[in-house]
Amino acid sequence: MHIPKSQIESEMLSRRNLFSRVGDGLYAAALTQLLSADWYANSRLQASDHTNSKKPAVYDLTAKRPHFEPRAKCVIHLCMQGGPSQVDLFDPKPALTKFDGKSPPRELTQNAIFENDRTGSLMRSPFRFSQHGQSGAWVSELLPHTAQEVDQLAIIRSMYNVHPNHEPAIFKLQSGQTFPGHPVLGSWITYGLGTENQNLPAYVVLADPSQRLPVNGVENWLAAYVPPVYQGTPMRASGTPLLNLKPDFQEPAAVTAAKRDLVARLDRIHKNQRSNQPVLDARISNYEMAARMQLAATRALDLDEETAPTQQMYGIGEKDTDDFGKRCLLARRLVERGVRFVQLYPRGQAWDNHNDIRNSLSSICRQTDKPVAGLLRDLRERGLLDSTLVLWGGEFGRLPMAQARNANQLKTAGRDHGPYGFTSWMAGGGVKAGTIYGSTDDIGYASVEDRVSIQDWHATILHLLGLHHRELFFDRNGLKERLTHQFETRVIEEILA
Amino acid sequence: MPTPLRSFRIHNTVLAISATALGLLVFSAQSWTAGAAEDSSRTTDNDRQSLTFEKHIRPILAAKCFECHGEKTQKAELNLSSSESFARGGESGELLESDSPEDGLLYSMLAERDMPPEGKPQLSANELNTVLRWIRNGARFDQSDTEESASDIAVSEHDVIPILFRRCTMCHGPEYQEGGLDLRTRAAAIQGGKSGPAFVANKPQKSLMLERIRKRLCPPKEDLGQAGIEPTPADELEVLERWITIGAPSADADTNEQSVEQLVSDAERNFWSFQPPKAVKPPSTFHAELVRTPIDAFLLEQLEAAGVTYSPTADRLTLLRRATFDLTGLPPAPEEVTEFLQDEQPGAYERLIDRLLASPRYGERWGRYWLDLAGYADSEGKRSADMIRPFAYRYRDYVIRAFNDDVPYDRFLIEQIAGDELVDYVDGETLPADQLEKLIATGFLRMAPDGTSANPVNRLTDRIEVIADTVDVVSSGLMGLTMKCAQCHSHKYDPIPQRDYYRFVALFKGAFDEYDWMTPQPFNNQWSKSRKRFLKITTAEERQEWQEHQDTINAQIEALNAEQKALANNKTRANQIKAEVKSLTAQLRPEPMIRALWDRGRPSPTYMYRRGEPSQPGPLVDAGIPVVLTTGQSPFAIDPPQHRAEKTGRRLALAKWLTQPDHPLTARVFVNRVWKHHFGVGIVESLDNFGKLGTPPSHPELLDWLAIEFVNNGWSLKHLHRVIMTSTAYRQSSEVTDRQTQIDPENRLLSRMPMRRMDAEEVRDSILLIAGKLDERPFGPPDQVAIRKDGLVTALPSDSGWRRSVYIRQRRKEMPTILETFDLPQMNPNCVERVNSTIVSQPLHLLNNGTIHDLANSLAERLVSEVDNDRHLQIERAFLIALSRTPTQEEVEIAEQSLKDLERYHQHGERKSATEESRQLALADFCQALINSAAFLYID
Known part of the structure; x- marks a missing residue:
């Protein structure tokens, strides 16, 4: 069953319907609180003023005004950790076929961080490429479904990262630094913008349902020094959708209700004895939100509300795609309900194809291609793609050389980590659809033209959301901390619509 | 031309x-x-x-x-x-x-x-x-x-020395002189090693050093990755070659420090916070009867000027609860409530404060504030592995003890900054406890996140970052100066030149030297020559106790092993022995060590790094303190300690300078922090920034008065608490009138006490206490945590409940969920001020978490054991235990009705609980509701 839009909206406690409910009295004070907490509108002033920025008394998730008119309202980040191989997916290199088995030219590998990254012989891609859509973008045979949506994408073929190991490169991708301790992209965005639906977490993580954490574990979504309210909340498609959402214990439903009611009655007496204490009103509405979230979160995760054709579009019910398809569909249901930032992780390190790239890369593509394309199509058909920014890519790509223990094993060779040049794509709100941006060298080793750093990528994402990367800061020990840190950064204007 | x-x-x-x-x-x-x-x-x-x-x-x-x-x-x-x-x-x-x-x-x-x-x-x-x-x-x-x-056009010796430190001194320097060669100075390089001098002036082609670098023999390839060194790039080689070609001229050791004073102007020195606190007489006020301590005079002066005055005094039970939470982080026990109410003699409140200050719980509460400032953690951070720091807890214990003992703040600082320079510890494995404490105290400087226990992140820049974080903690935490930005350029707003940053860093060089690094933790594939950061020193008693423990266990293991050998074909017994040996081995304890910081007396020279880049050294600098603070009244001199010639004495000099009675910042910054913890906001709101970008003090004279009062009373924190807490200001009600919302909306005038939510530790510890499940054993190794499949992190219980939150393992990536939910921060590197959030996960946790539910049940059991089965008495007792007061008539009625309903729901719910059971279940539900109530979680 597909729920009508109005119903979804009624589940949301947005600022607007908060206004409409002021008459309740209950919300009046909470509203004062909200308005006084609308500190964000002043942050431009703070940034240019260099005066000591005034921190809000309470950090919350109410929707905040961006710096300028945003192109996208929310983000779905398909975090393809492991390192999808660009030369086997989006960046075909005929030279690899021609020089298959030869050493890579020294001048192309001169920026290698590790000596190992220069060794090995070039390996042609075992996969066929063809051009697709109006844009004529090359896509490998491993991604037939994505290929059909290629005109929605802005493909960046000139990304690079600064470290060839997963841990630091992933930290860099998430937080702009190669080590933990800095807030991640999703935290910055929810810190800056809050969220549209107070009944659901602002920043949702949809990790592998087997609950094996991705590399770097929970640090992929920790808020570091921005308040913990901005950290990612893992949600699960089955069981208790999020931590503490349902009681760890058994009790009759009437008991749950009576207990809440008792808290509410005690709180009202307590509050009535204390006038002019908005924090007590905020607290009361916080308890009400908790109750609503139990319903809203459970409901948001109920895929049975979706029609069979929709489910099929995502590959739900098929062996390979069922898991990732469900999570992609969940992502849509969450952004539809106003969740600001949704992040999906693949199972394990499925993109980390050191061995047997023929099979291992095919396998992860089979699991994700249809769901991802289904997500794009579904968002588009529902008119959500205009306001949703979809990001796809890993912390790095792979080297064009073969990785194998010896010459006999070349048939089952894989590729090692390649941070020097790789492909990622964006689609949706504010992205110039059908763009191919930047390029790598002849063998796909390093990006050479229109190179895009991780901080450029970050700044571009913030820009699409109406945030200026220099003006979104958090004051810490006298320093204005930013997602793009002190690095030279540029918004990639060329991929903006 | x-x-x-x-x-x-x-x-x-x-x-x-x-x-x-x-x-x-x-x-x-x-x-x-x-x-x-x-x-x-x-x-x-x-x-x-x-x-x-x-x-x-x-x-x-x-x-x-x-x-x-x-x-x-x-x-x-x-x-x-x-x-x-x-x-x-x-x-x-x-x-x-x-x-x-x-x-x-x-x-x-x-x-x-x-x-x-x-x-x-x-x-x-x-x-x-x-x-x-x-x-x-x-x-x-x-x-x-x-x-x-x-x-x-000459290349200077100062261009060459930094290169040698970057590339060579790991093997030819302070610790190792491979081939008898030391490359730390020009003279030592000329003197050379077994193969002759490192270079011959004017003769680059005959200079061994150049040849080895050019042939990539040095630094040796096998050491490169492991030792965190990178190969010498061509431009550096060119510099070395050029210098040798022109005769390897020596340069002055001159650091050009005579001009240091010129880096800031007199006007900048005159900024209020760089001038010593001024003795001020408390002003006279209209309502003299409200002045209990001079604090009141200063506050009232401004209040009266604004046309308002203090709020009425809070009622006694509110005061009791406020003061008890404030000083111990826990609610008063029912007996304490009765006792306080019964003490109608004058001075009852003052006696209460004294009693609370004497409680061992006080150190656990106020020590925690200090641990936030220090950035205390039981793990290294910086990397995903987040390795455990096995002995960090000794520093935590030192801090808690110091607060309980009211160690004078000046001594407290000296010990933490330079404890190692006060103690002669070099020989032997044991020290008397009071000496050992001073070494442990330096753990303060070992708290920064440190990722150098792994090869890819043990590079020069990684080490420099550890030092930078430490300097950040010291400068912002103790001096209210934000020096961090001066690592790359002079401070844009405050008179902190970049040179000052490096002069300050040089104070720590005897112990913190990026060119003479000690590895925090052993790790795989570690450079064979790297050195560890632990001292195997402890008290004689602890060492003996440990030795005896190990001996006993080892003897048992040996006996079992002997039996095993003698055993013929008895598989059952063999397996039994195996299991026993395994369990015994698990009981073996690590050798007692301390995680200290100590001077090694051989600091590398400190060069400024242009733009913070170690590859771009600038002028050589001396060790010193910020020049804005060096004019006359605060002399700074470095005296190496007498007992050990190899100490630099630099940190001791810093500590002594910092703790001069009239230091412009030290006492002000500290009393301001204490004020904040009592009143919710500092006199200077920006606790870590007393510079231009900080907020100006709301009551500058009060700040100075407090600083001088504090120092004049032997830097005693407990004295300061008494002065503050016995004031009329502190005893005010937290009620907010409409008039106050207009005249003093942000309470900067302190026209009332601020109401506050319990902080993370107070929430958890108080619930444990009222449920009778708080295990109050102090100190020692931290309690382990368990991580549930869905990510919930909880502390593991002891035999008699759970210990206070400060004793839970503080691993940066595994903070207990309940604490994190109530805003316990991640330490990166420290936390100057916690935030206070109101988020949905808070009610969700307190309503749905199994442990909280169990604790509510324990509280219900406690009620029955204390007042039997009478509902009315149970309700009264519950209010007394949880809220330190008796319920109002309205509250009693609501509670009674609610208990009846709950009981009925349990009886008729799916499980159809028996009458007796339902009665108890309902009581537990009622207790859980109390734990969730604003009356419990917010302190008036």
């Missing part, structure tokens, strides 16, 4: 050649023409003839720039007043750029209006144009015909 495009720089500035490689600035004062040739059509012949620095540029600079960059004051190390000093440039390098004139530092700063700073007279368009024309035309000087002397 000579036109060397790439001339070498003069004196201490960065080597032009390496700068060129980085696309930076190249300049020669006497003859700069590059790049201008193609542009010359834009300048007139007249320009070419006449525009010179002395005639046309200097006057402009004199009018607009000399105030900060002249003879007297040289901010950012920049003196524009003479052609020589102009040519030298400043801390960011030289001022002109050959390749593109407009990009040079001088012009770009002026053109982009970065300089002169806002509020100062700016250059006119005409003046700016003159500067541009002068630059385009070759930037000529009157004395432009003088040939560059040989020394001008």
Whole structure:
């Protein structure tokens, strides 16, 4: 069953319907609180003023005004950790076929961080490429479904990262630094913008349902020094959708209700004895939100509300795609309900194809291609793609050389980590659809033209959301901390619509 | 006219050649023409003839720039007043750029209006144009015909030494002299090692050092990755070669420190927080009867000026609860409530404060504030592995004990900054407890996140970052100075020149040396020569106890092993023995060690790093304190301690300087922090920033009075608590009137006490206490945590409940969920001020978490055991235990009705609980509701 839009909206406690409910009295004070907490509108002033920025008394998730008119309202980040191989997916290199088995030219590998990254012989891609859509973008045979949506994408073929190991490169991708301790992209965005639906977490993580954490574990979504309210909340498609959402214990439903009611009655007496204490009103509405979230979160995760054709579009019910398809569909249901930032992780390190790239890369593509394309199509058909920014890519790509223990094993060779040049794509709100941006060298080793750093990528994402990367800061020990840190950064204007 | 495009720089500035490689600035004062040739059509012949620095540029600079960059004051190390000093440039390098004139530092700063700073007279368009024309035309000087002397183009020893430290001294330095060679100084290099001198002056081709570097024999390939060294790049090799070619001239050890004072101006020194606190007489007030301590006089003066006064005094039970939470982080017990109510003698409240200050719970509460400041953690951070720091807890215990013992704050600081310089610990494995404590105290400087226990992140920059974090904690936490930005450039708003940062860093060099690093933890594939950061020192008693424990266990293991050997074909017994040995082995304890910081007396020389880059060393600096604080009244001298010649004494000097009675910052910063913890907001709101960008004090005289009162009373924190808590201000009600919301909306005047939510530890510890499940055993190794499959992190219980939150393992990536939910911060590197959030996960946790539910049940059991089965008594007792008061009639009615309903629901719910059980279940539900109530979680 597909729920009508109005119903979804009624589940949301947005600022607007908060206004409409002021008459309740209950919300009046909470509203004062909200308005006084609308500190964000002043942050431009703070940034240019260099005066000591005034921190809000309470950090919350109410929707905040961006710096300028945003192109996208929310983000779905398909975090393809492991390192999808660009030369086997989006960046075909005929030279690899021609020089298959030869050493890579020294001048192309001169920026290698590790000596190992220069060794090995070039390996042609075992996969066929063809051009697709109006844009004529090359896509490998491993991604037939994505290929059909290629005109929605802005493909960046000139990304690079600064470290060839997963841990630091992933930290860099998430937080702009190669080590933990800095807030991640999703935290910055929810810190800056809050969220549209107070009944659901602002920043949702949809990790592998087997609950094996991705590399770097929970640090992929920790808020570091921005308040913990901005950290990612893992949600699960089955069981208790999020931590503490349902009681760890058994009790009759009437008991749950009576207990809440008792808290509410005690709180009202307590509050009535204390006038002019908005924090007590905020607290009361916080308890009400908790109750609503139990319903809203459970409901948001109920895929049975979706029609069979929709489910099929995502590959739900098929062996390979069922898991990732469900999570992609969940992502849509969450952004539809106003969740600001949704992040999906693949199972394990499925993109980390050191061995047997023929099979291992095919396998992860089979699991994700249809769901991802289904997500794009579904968002588009529902008119959500205009306001949703979809990001796809890993912390790095792979080297064009073969990785194998010896010459006999070349048939089952894989590729090692390649941070020097790789492909990622964006689609949706504010992205110039059908763009191919930047390029790598002849063998796909390093990006050479229109190179895009991780901080450029970050700044571009913030820009699409109406945030200026220099003006979104958090004051810490006298320093204005930013997602793009002190690095030279540029918004990639060329991929903006 | 000579036109060397790439001339070498003069004196201490960065080597032009390496700068060129980085696309930076190249300049020669006497003859700069590059790049201008193609542009010359834009300048007139007249320009070419006449525009010179002395005639046309200097006057402009004199009018607009000399105030900060002249003879007297040289901010950012920049003196524009003479052609020589102009040519030298400043801390960011030289001022002109050959390749593109407009990009040079001088012009770009002026053109982009970065300089002169806002509020100062700016250059006119005409003046700016003159500067541009002068630059385009070759930037000529009157004395432009003088040939560059040989020394001008010389590479200096100061260019060479940093390279040797970066590449060589790991093996040829303080710890190891491979091949008998020490490359830390020119003299030692000439003296050479077993194979002869490292180099021969004027003869690069005969210099062993160059040959080995060129052939990539040094640094040895096998050590490169492991030791965190990178190979010597070509430009560095060129510098070494050039220096040797010109005869390897030695340079002065001169650090040019006599000019340090000029880096800040007198006006800047006069800023309030850089002047010692002034003794002030408390003002007289209209309502003299409200003045209990001088604090009240200062506060009332402003309140009365605003036409308001204090709120009425809070009722006694509110005061009891407020003071008890404030000093112990826990609610008062029912007996304490009764006792306090019964004490109707004068001074009952003062006696309460004394009693609370004497409680061992006090140190656990106030020590935690300090641990936030220090950035206490039981793990290394920085990497995903987040390795455990096994002995960090000893520092935590030191802090808690120090607070409980009211160790004078000056001594407390001296021990933490330089405890190792107070103790002669070098020989032997044991020390008396009071001596050992001083070593443990230096754990303060070992708290920063540190990722250098792994190869890819044990590079120079990683180490420098650990030092930078530590300096950040010291400077912002203890002095209210934000020095961090001066790592790369002079502070933009405060008088903290970049040089000050490096002088300050040099104070720590005896122990914190990026070129003489000690590894925090053993790890795989570790460099075989790396050294560890633990001292195997403890008290004789602890060592003996440990030894006996190990001996007993080892003896049992040996006996079992012997039995095993003698055993013939008895598989059952063999397996049994195996299991027993395994369990015994698990009981073996690690050798007692401490995680300290100690001076090794052989600091590497400290060079400024331009833009914070170790590959771009600037001038050599001495160890010292910020120059803005060095005028007369706060002398600074370094005296190496007598008992051990190999100590630098630098940190001890810092500690003693910091703890001078009239230090402008130390006492002010600390009393301000204490004030914040009592009143919710500091007199200076920005606890870590007493500089220009900080908030000015709301009551400057009060701040000074408190600082002086604190110091005059032996830096006693407990005295300070008494002074603050016995004031009328502290005893006010937290009720907010409509009038107050208009006149004092943010409570900056303190027209009332602020109401506050319990912090993370108070929430968890209080629930445990009222449920009768708080295990109050103090100190020792931290309690382990368990991580549930869905990510819930909880502390593991002991035999008798759970210990206080401060004793839970503080692993940066595994903080207990309940604490994190109530805003316990991640330490990166520390936390100066916690935030307070109101988020949905808080009610969700308190309503749905199984442990909280169990604890509510324990509270219900406690009620039954204390007052039996009478509902009314149970309700009263529950209110007394949880809320430190009796319920109102309305509350009793609500509670009774609710209990009846709950009982019925349990009886008729799916499980159809029996009557007796339902009665108890309902009581537990009621208790859980109380735990969730605002009355419990918020303190008036």
